[in-house]
Amino acid sequence: MGDSHVLLEAQPHLSNTIFRYQKGKHVMAEPNVLPLRASTGFDAGTREKILDVWNTDTARLKVNVRHRAEVVKIEKQDAGFALTMASGDTVLAEKVVLGIGVQGNPRKMGVPGEDLPNIQYQLDDPDEYKGETIVVIGAGDAAIENAVALARNNTVHIVNRKNEFSRAKDGNNSLILNAIEQGKVRCHYNSSPEVVEKLEADHASGKPMLLRLNSKEGAVDVPCDRIIARLGATPQRAFVESCGIQFPNQDPAAVPAVSPTYESNVPGLYIIGALAGYPLIKQAMNQGYEVVEFICGRPVAPADEPILREKFSAFSANPDVEAFLDVLNRRSPVLAAMNRLQLREFLLESRIFSPPIGETLYKEGDYGNSVFIIVSGEVGVQLDPADPAKLRTIKAGRIFGEMALISGRPRSAAVIAGKDCVLIEVPRRAMLKLISANDRARAYVDRVFTQRALERYLVPGAEDAQLKAIVDTAQLCQFKAKEAIYNPGDASEHIHLIRSGSVTLSARVGTRDVVLQYHAAGQYFGELDVIAGSSRSQTATAAIKTETIRLDAKPFLELLAQNPEMKATVQARFRDQIEQRLLMERDPERGARMHFLLGEGLGEATDALLIDEALCIRCDQCEKACAATHGNVSRLDREAGATFDNLHVPTSCRHCEHPHCMKDCPPDAIHRSPNGEVFIQNTCIGCGNCERNCPYGVIQMGVQSPEAPSLWRWLLFGKGPAPGSDIHDYPKGAIKKAVKCDMCGPREAGPACVQACPTGAAIRVGPEEFFEVLSRGGR
Missing domain, CATH: 3.50.50.60 (FAD/NAD(P)-binding domain)
Incomplete structure (x- = not known):
């Protein structure tokens, strides 16, 4: 305030991005840990509330705004810049700050x-x-x-x-x-x-x-x-490049490189917000404040400086933030893949800590919500639960925990903190955002995932150097649900490692296709034909949308030929799978039941509720127990859902390996516990994204009732919810929340629906238990 300035706004109103939001949309003020430096207010709230605050503060602070002033050209001149408007008017400026975002028109x-x-x-x-x-x-x-x-x-x-x-x-x-x-x-x-x-x-x-x-x-x-x-929208890139600003590559998601003070490669031309790689509103507001202070000769440290200094206290009592950012950038390929501003944002969402030697960081079978980067020291991976001292060492600079993140399956082994260990724990959402937007980081994580899966499942005991020839052949393949990966008679030239999704192997038995095997994420398939040296004998099909990492068979066979003990282990597993295949071929009805379960989405489930119709007496105790445990709102619909033979799949959460409901949750209110249940926290804002994203219709938007429905109270006094009323029949103005099955996470006795079933008809299973369930006909 008081500095010579002009704000050029192309629209007849401020904040066009927020202005174009749907009416009533809730806007988040993330990151929560970051303080707001701007002179105008910004708290999480509705679109209308935020716009009203900004309009009021703009008038109060006497901001010099020119509306309908779309800039179509910026030219560098000796004394500054000439900005040309769509109207033909020109504005001269010593410095220019671009806060135009990436959405375009x-x-x-x-x-x-x-x-x-x-x-x-x-x-x-x-x-x-x-x-x-x-x-x-x-x-x-x-x-x-x-x-x-x-x-x-x-x-x-x-x-x-x-x-x-x-x-x-x-x-x-x-x-x-x-x-x-x-x-x-x-x-x-x-x-x-x-x-x-x-x-x-x-x-x-x-x-x-x-x-x-x-x-x-x-x-x-x-x-x-x-x-x-x-x-x-029409991308802004062409306009930005016309100003002389350079992008690092042709990737549509690429952002220009900027200095720590947000200056681009064009001296005097600054970039803040999404165009600089910071899409969050609070970050852009802070950057706007900081860049103006710097331009006016009042330099300030970034708003995240105290937070990062506190995080770096795991290294030193009085850390130099810039120095430690340099160190981290050199320590890990993942961290080196980011520019400085992206790295700061990444670390804001992460935890840096130094666990004591011998501490268990996670256990085998836990579900993971994070990936770890080793900054210094080492960790040990437990190879044999019966012998805790038998560890495989992972050194500084490497990552671990990526298998559970990518596959959506439980941790494959316990990890123990080693000597002088300093770790960065990266939350699931932050890591997924990084690998989806950064090809270099994704390639590194995929390579580590492939190598770990090979040494864990396919060729246990192999060293990194031995696996290199196989990993070097890796290619990422994507398949739609129900798409064939290979068919009988195809050449057996590859082994597939399932990165995400699931795959069935089927064969023609009589007049129909019978599912013989099921493979979940993190597992592999196709090795049987490779070892046998025959063409494909089965059809491999993606049960759901699936990604595999395809590996050439030749280096795999060469590795086995050089290692007799490893070859014997693989051949023993080969015989076990042949026996399972023969068993399924002798009982095609089991294959038909498997086909039904996969068709109902259990191919991506980690914990699904099944009901044995031969035992179910329709008492509805499962629904009543669910309602009693969850604020009188049942998360289970026993009658709904499909049935095959005696197997019934009611409408209830499957706790997917990669939960669809998590993908677009603005407040990050949906999480997975170490036991596997996917649950919704009270921070839910009722936006309904999870309800729309769930393909199985198991999430509803409702209002929790403090009392159970009572027919007489409702009839005589008109109070309380009507018996059998839909949870969507909520009072006007009531705060909606997303509700779904959480497997009764806090309940020590386990899921109430299963415990309340008097006949044992209700069971909860994961895909690995399908064959066991099928072998006993669902009982």
């Missing part, structure tokens, strides 16, 4: 009539429209969410250029396909807009517009009241 349809009234490129409030015929154009998450929300009160068409919704998240893909199947939304596949025409008021359709589609079958006319085109 909404992409239009690019057809005649695209600017007619009632054509919009954003949806603020789906409940604002009722009784209209609305066309949604697009196949991404935003288009799907808009179409499904609008379908509650309108006739909705969705236009997809392709024959599937391949860009959408799994949950949204299931959501739109269900809506289409139920007739709630009509989809025009393989179609694109050709022209939009204004219709006369007396047109037979009674609609103001006509959208003509160019489809596979020819021209299709859709009279409509409104068109909502969700086609993404």
Whole structure:
């Protein structure tokens, strides 16, 4: 305040990104640990509340704002910069700070009539429209969410250029396909807009517009009241590069390199926010404050400096943050893959600690929510639970815990802290975000995962140097659900290690395909034919969306030939699998039951509820016990779900290996305990993302009741919830929360549904127990 400045805003309002959010959307103020330095306020809250605070503070602080001032050109001059507006006006400045984000401007349809009234490129409030015929154009998450929300009160068409919704998240893909199947939304596949025409008021359709589609079958006319085109945005990169700013590569996700003071390669031109790799609002606000202070000769340390200094106290009593960031950058390939600003953000979300020698960091069988980076010292991996002293050492600079993170399966071995051990524990979400956006980090993590899985499962006892030739051949392969990975008669040239997802091996028995084997993430398949030296004898199919790491067979066979003991171990496992295969072939009904279970999504389950219909007496004790344990809201629907033979899969959480509900939780309220249960914390904000993302319909949005339903109290006094009322029948203004099965996590006796079943019909199983369940016919 008081410094000469001008804020150039392209829109007629401030904060366009937040302004374009859906009405009532809850905005998070993350990271929670980071203090806010800006002069204006910012607390988590609704879109409207935040915009009101910012507008009020902008006026109070007398910010010099010019609205409708879209900058189309920035030129470096001797004394500073010349900024050209879309209007033709020019502004001269000594320094320029770019806080333009990465979203760009909404992409239009690019057809005649695209600017007619009632054509919009954003949806603020789906409940604002009722009784209209609305066309949604697009196949991404935003288009799907808009179409499904609008379908509650309108006739909705969705236009997809392709024959599937391949860009959408799994949950949204299931959501739109269900809506289409139920007739709630009509989809025009393989179609694109050709022209939009204004219709006369007396047109037979009674609609103001006509959208003509160019489809596979020819021209299709859709009279409509409104068109909502969700086609993404025009990237900002071309404009940014025109200013002279350089990107490190052509990756669309790449961000420009900036100095610790946010200065780009163009002196005097600064970048903050998402364009600098910091997409969180609070971070961008702090950066704006810091860069202005620096420009005005009042340099300040970054807001995260005290927090990082505290974290680095594991190394030193009075650490130099910049010096330790340099050290960390050199210590680990994962940390070296990030620029300085990304590294600071990464460490803010992580924990740095020095465990005492001999401490168990995690146990075999625990489910993991984090990955560890060894900064100094070493850890030991327990190779044999019966002999705790038998350890495999992992040295400084390496990572561990990645197998559970990538596969979604339990920890494969206990890990013990060694001498002088200093570790960085990285939360699941932070690590997944890094490897999804950073190819270098992903390649390193995948290589370590492959090597560890080989030495753990396929060729135990092999040294790193022996495995190198196999790991060097690794290729990542992706398969859709139900897609064949190989078929009988194919050459046996590869072994597959399952990175995520699950795979079935089946063979033709009589007149039908029978599932003979099931392999979960972290396991491998295809080695039997390789060892036998024959072509493929089975069909390998992705049970769900699956990623495998494909390894060449030749170096694997060469390694076995050089190690007789290792070869004997692999051959013994080979014989066991042959016996299991023969058993399944003699009893094809078991294979049919397995096929049913996988079709119901148990291929990605880690703990699923099954009911043996031969034993179930329909007493509903399982549902009553569930409700009594969870605030009178049952997380189980016994009657719903599919049945095959005597096996019934009720509507209840499967605790997936990679929970769909976790993928887009703004407050990070969904977690997995070491025992495996996926649970929702009280920090849930009721946004409904998890409900939409779950493909199995096991999450509901409801209000917890403090009392059990009572028929007489409800009839006589109208108080309390009505018996049998839907949890969606909540009072107006009540705070909704997501509810789902949590396996009764805090309950020492275990899941109440299983304990309450008087006949033993209810059981909980993981995929590894499928064959045991099938062998006893579900009992």
